[in-house]
Amino acid sequence: MNVIVTQVMVLFLIMVVGYISRKKGFLNKQVNRSLSELLINVTLPFMIISSFNFNFSSDMLNIGVRLFLTSIIIHGVLFVLGRFIYKKFEEDEAKVLWFITVFSNCGFMGYPVVESIYGKIGMFYAALFNIPFNVLMWTAGVFIFSGRGDKNSLKKALLNPGIVSVLIGLMIFIFSIKLPLPIIKTLELVGSMTTPLSMIIIGSTLADAKVKSIFEGHSVYVGTVVRLILIPLVVLFILKGVGVKEFYLSIPVIITSMPAAANTVIMAEKYGGNSEYASKVVFLSTIISVITIPLILMLL
Secondary structure, eight states: OHHHHHHHHHHHHHHHHHHHOOOOHEEEHHHHHHHHIIIIIHHHHHHHHHTOOSOHHHHHHHHHHHHHHHHHHHHHHHHHHHTTTTTTTTTHHHHHHHHHOBBBIIIIIIIIHHHHHHHHHHHHHHHHHHHHHHHHHTTTHHHHHHHOOOEEEEEHHHHHHHHHHHHHHHHHTTOOOOHHHHHHHHHHHHTTTTHHHHHHHHHHHTSSSSHHHHTOHHHHHHHHHIIIIHHHHHHHHHHHHTTTHHHHHHHHHHHHTSBBOHHHHHHHHHOOOHHHHHHHHHHHHHOOOOOOOOHHHTTT
């Protein structure tokens, strides 16, 4: 537990570094956007690929497949529930809350937390667990805001760097491909930038928020409680109830305990949602998650 609390606090302090850097003018929106592109397209894929650098193990593959199927069920159930539980709120707010109910910040925060606690093997399982997330983000996520599908979005989902890097990693793992040492070291070193880079980006992004307006309205608190507390607790107790343990339990709980997806604002802007409200939810859930994540993990 000391390790978990320490790691979460380290991530939070790196986030503070990003926040201060933005306030000091070392970072700006354009730099944030460029760093986000670097993280999504380079450092995170490298981190994922390096996490598959194991000799083939049928047991590991079996665990990974079962986590993949578990993820499909969890995201599917959340998609259905999110459609109904926010009906009393205004439509533009309900869409944002529906989106964050389905999609957590598994990329910018989930991977760093898993990697800091479980190392490469945790990343291996988290990458397989997040495959449905990466596909649904650009299919079901688009539907939530626009009310329709988008062929281009489906193509984007399938060619997402997260999906491509997992497929490359699976090839390396299944066929026990031995990469040259310089390539392995490059993947590991560049991939190791993901955790500090992601936290700096989040901290810098939070610095742009209008703090006074963040805490206005009760709906943002409802969404935050659902995202940070109710969902991981339900996942935890259901999986424990059916006798699940170890990675079958920890990976789903950790990923679902993350705050609202960082892409919530981007998706809202692109597909006609309330991006200002989305910013409020992302900000509030991210700040409060520093407290809730260790508490949820204590129950593991």
